[in-house]
Amino acid sequence: MIDKQFLMIPGPTPVPQTALLEMGKAPLGHRSTEFSAILKETYADLKWLFQTNNNVFIFTASGTGAMEAALANILNPGDKVLSLVIGNFGERLAKISETRGAEVERMTFEFGQTVDLDMLKERLNKDVNKEIKVITVTHSETSTGCANPIKDIMAIIREHGALSVVDGVTSVGAMDVKPDEWGIDILITGSQKGLMIPPGLSFLMASDRAMKAYEECKYPSFYFDFKAHKKAVEGDTTPYTPAVSLICALNATLKMMKEEGLENIFARHKRLALGLRKAIRAIGLKLFVEDDNKASYSITSILPPEGISVADIRKGLKNDFDIVVADGQNALKGKIFRMGTLGYVCERDVIGAIGALELTLKKLGADIELGSGVKAFLESLN
């Protein structure tokens, strides 16, 4: 049906009407007093969202841009980086570090699992000369649907003293992250995720320690330059022309988020994801991340029943129900499908998606008791 598409992929996520109306307005001049006032409010609201007293920079770029910004501004050729990899996006942070000439050591864990805290502790204890300068880690790993115990990981990193770069692309605004309290040096996210607007913006929080590392960076990025962005935040502006329409939309969704409240937003994501997981089990399907304690609340990875392809499930959901779910990435392509509960998603949406999945699977020949998944989800809400 026209205009009825529901994006259940891990971003872009659904966009509320209020934000779409902002997108559809003629853009303001980026140096106007009106836009400056919007930016001032937005920068302040981003600090609230990031739960930080540090500045949060806005980049006109998608999440990978913020990843490059994080690393390009603190790394020099030859620097030692430890990358904790639990999926594709953890690998991306390692790759970007390599493009900056860093010496990268990967600790790779089985995809679908989280970082092993004991192994991390052991590795860092061995680094008696503190050679590791930066540790990169993903909070919610979008490619697997796994969420790292980031608070515990940070406690271990903090004891060592390395700089920490945390990818919060599918966690900020969905799952609790407290950079100041937990000692995160750089935390990034993107616009088309928990922030409920279309893609095109990304965000980066830099601690004082990160800003110090920037000062010693030989070839920092010009476009993503920390100092230029810091100065801009302080002047209610941006160093270069920003995507003004997206920022006006963001201003609107941040207001919506403040009205809902961070605790309520986190609780909603947890409720929907854990409820969806119950439903998936009740239908008789397997979860890629079996342990609820290791599950991301933004994205749920599901194995198709034997004999039914991911492609057919995705096609059925799209053609009959206008629901778009994601395939697996790289080695997981065709092995899992991923359903997002990220951002502007409510109970009603998930009920609809579960019912649609049930009928799609049944039509494809699976032995499904229609309504069983929805029943489990509703019971979880009760």
Added chain:
Amino acid sequence: MIDKQFLMIPGPTPVPQTALLEMGKAPLGHRSTEFSAILKETYADLKWLFQTNNNVFIFTASGTGAMEAALANILNPGDKVLSLVIGNFGERLAKISETRGAEVERMTFEFGQTVDLDMLKERLNKDVNKEIKVITVTHSETSTGCANPIKDIMAIIREHGALSVVDGVTSVGAMDVKPDEWGIDILITGSQKGLMIPPGLSFLMASDRAMKAYEECKYPSFYFDFKAHKKAVEGDTTPYTPAVSLICALNATLKMMKEEGLENIFARHKRLALGLRKAIRAIGLKLFVEDDNKASYSITSILPPEGISVADIRKGLKNDFDIVVADGQNALKGKIFRMGTLGYVCERDVIGAIGALELTLKKLGADIELGSGVKAFLESLN
């Protein structure tokens, strides 16, 4: 008046309703077949717009991002760059080259003037060992309203053999640039200019020679990586999540541009800019770029009459007529104001702006014969 603001700054420029409606639609999934089809069309139309057989990459970033992309992917520390500077944006290309560790030599010309061809020829003749690897140059210099004779400059550069990086931010889609015919290696532009959509995207054409230089680049950008973008263009996709709403809007405006035709678009910009210049002279004001042959057709810089401030002129135009014009930048702040005729601007718009300027000046105490500017403009159209 609400919703009546007319942006006459050199970007963001006015956005047609068709593009605004695209912006206000819920975003498509960036890996969907629907979006892939839109991208395929858009990439092809960008080649048409750039008058090139080379690929044109789309970056989710504003113009400065494309500037960084141009230089970060071809420069190594120690490389020699010659930057031809006729204003702030020429200076920016020099600065970015420095952040990549290049050894930058600036040839700076008086702001308001164009590159002196004889001086350039002489400098390049001296470079017998071909030490200069890259030459950066601005086509239409947004900060002054000057346009370099880019075809002639390219002939000189081609004879030398250095790689050329041309900033076409306010020229592509407004003034004629033929990269293949003239031998431009890298040509960039932004979305909020001649392309008639809001800011947030930028574009880069890379020649085979530029792609070869990329192969030898030690620390290319990850986010702006040429190879990743080339591969993406060939697969009707983007390497990372793009600003899908902006690309859908761009797809719409490129269709509008094709319908109008490149020659007609260039003629319209020339007609409006030269007509505006006639009007400014008829009103009795001075143009910052006196020679019509050196004038940009995108942006016109005007000196305020003695005793009247740029701030008051801008305030009057905005408060009474909802017209936003730009101040000068840096050293030119308060010395000139700049009126754009760039992108989605027609005769009626410019007539309105000239009339508004006349009355604003008169109210501020200038000795103005009301209607004199409009008359000159209309005569120029006749």
